[in-house]
Amino acid sequence: MMRINTSGIFVLSKMCDSKWPVKYSKPKAIIVVVIFYPVNAVLNAFPKANIKIIADFYYFCAIKMICQLFLFTTMQEPIILPLRGFTPKIGKNCFIAPNATIIGDVEIGDNCSIWFGAVLRGDVNSIRIGNNCNIQDGAVLHTTYERSKVIMGNNVSVGHNATIHGAIIKDDVLIGMGSTVLDNAVIESNVIVAANALITAGTQTEANSIYAGVPAKKIKDLSPEKKADTITRIADNYHLYASWYTDEK
Numbered sequence: 001m002m003r004i005n006t007s008g009i010f011v012l013s014k015m016c017d018s019k020w021p022v023k024y025s026k027p028k029a030i031i032v033v034v035i036f037y038p039v040n041a042v043l044n045a046f047p048k049a050n051i052k053i054i055a056d057f058y059y060f061c062a063i064k065m066i067c068q069l070f071l072f073t074t075m076q077e078p079i080i081l082p083l084r085g086f087t088p089k090i091g092k093n094c095f096i097a098p099n100a101t102i103i104g105d106v107e108i109g110d111n112c113s114i115w116f117g118a119v120l121r122g123d124v125n126s127i128r129i130g131n132n133c134n135i136q137d138g139a140v141l142h143t144t145y146e147r148s149k150v151i152m153g154n155n156v157s158v159g160h161n162a163t164i165h166g167a168i169i170k171d172d173v174l175i176g177m178g179s180t181v182l183d184n185a186v187i188e189s190n191v192i193v194a195a196n197a198l199i200t201a202g203t204q205t206e207a208n209s210i211y212a213g214v215p216a217k218k219i220k221d222l223s224p225e226k227k228a229d230t231i232t233r234i235a236d237n238y239h240l241y242a243s244w245y246t247d248e249k
Contacts, residue, residue, distance in 0.1 A: 078102065078114070083123050091131070095242035109133065109154070113242035125166070130154035134238035136177075139163070148183040155235045159195065167199070170207075174231045179216075190227055194219075 078096045080088050083104035090096065091110035100114045104122035109131035114120065117138045120127050125143035127150040135141065138161040141150050148166025156169050159177035166183035169175065173187050176195035181187060185203040193199060194212035205211060208222045 086122065088120075088122070093246075095245050097137075097245075111239055113238055115139075125149045128152060130156065130171070132235055132239060134158065134235065134242070136160045136162070136238075140165075142166070144183050153189070155231070157231070157234045157238060172227065172231050172235075174234060190222055190231065192222060192226075192230060 078098060079101040080090075080096070081101075081103045082088070086105035088102045088104065088106040088108070090102075090108045091112065093111050094108060095113040096102070097114060097116040097118070099116055101119045101121070102108075102114065103120065105126040106120050106122040106129075107127070108114070108120075108129045111132045112129060113134045115135060115137045118135045118140070120129075120135065120141045122143070124145035125148060127141050127143065129135070129150075129152045131154045133152060133154065133156045135158045139158045140163045141158075142163075143149050143166040150164055150166060150169075152164075152169040153171035153173070155172045156175070157173075158164060158175045159179065161178045162175045163180045164175065165181065167181040167185040167187065169181070169187045170189040170191075172190050174192045175181060175187070176193050176197060178195055179193050179197040179199070181193065181199040182201040182203075184201055185199045186205060187193065187199070188205050188207035188209075190208045191205055192210045193216065194210065196214070197212050197216040198214040199205070199211065200215045203216070206218060208227075209218045210220050210222050210226075211217065212219050
């Protein structure tokens with residue numbers, strides 16, 4: 001009678017019994033093993049030629065699921081590193097995604113969210129973030145040694161894959177996806193920087209404005225209605241999104 005090789009499942013289940021990194025991982029992994037043992041018993045009961053193909057398929061699925069679970073559970077903690085005598089400070093009611101990175105002289109206010117793959121690297125100078133800010137997936141905040149700092153006000157949204165390098169961002173600002181704000185630029189309050197825009201070093205923007213282009217220029221005034229529909233809405237939405245993750249813990 002044909003038997004399925006389940007040694008890989010045995011090994012991974014033993015890992016679950018010892019030094020599994022997250023408290024919820026062990027039950028999940030055991031459930032996967034329990035699901036596939038009945039399949040093993042059923043398949044062994046039918047010694048037909050085409051059963052081996054089905055058995056191999058189920059075996060592959062079992063190993064794939066458990067490996068994915070292992071990869072997921074090893075990424076449950078963000079990288080938060082002290083450096084040069086500075087330890088990152090994080091305010092109340094913040095969500096820090098599992099693979100976000102926060103290093104050194106970084107201070108984050110209350111009700112903020114730092115999303116997947118974001119990097120806040122306060123190694124060479126300081127990064128200060130106000131309240132109700134969201135740093136979205138893949139965004140990078142960095143500075144220049146002894147020359148520039150990141151100072152961010154309240155209600156700021158930094159879009160996916162944006163870069164802020166040693167710039168000042170005041171209250172109620174939207175930094176669009178893929179945009180770049182360079183050293184010692186000042187983004188005044190109530191400003192939208194459009195997606196993929198480049199704010200060059202030392203640029204002083206006007207409040208209540210929209211900037212776009214490479215290099216970025218003011219293209220229009222920002223109306224109160226547009227502010228409510230973009231800057232305010234996005235900041236509030238990200239506070240909501242973050243609550244979905246924190247409520248699951």
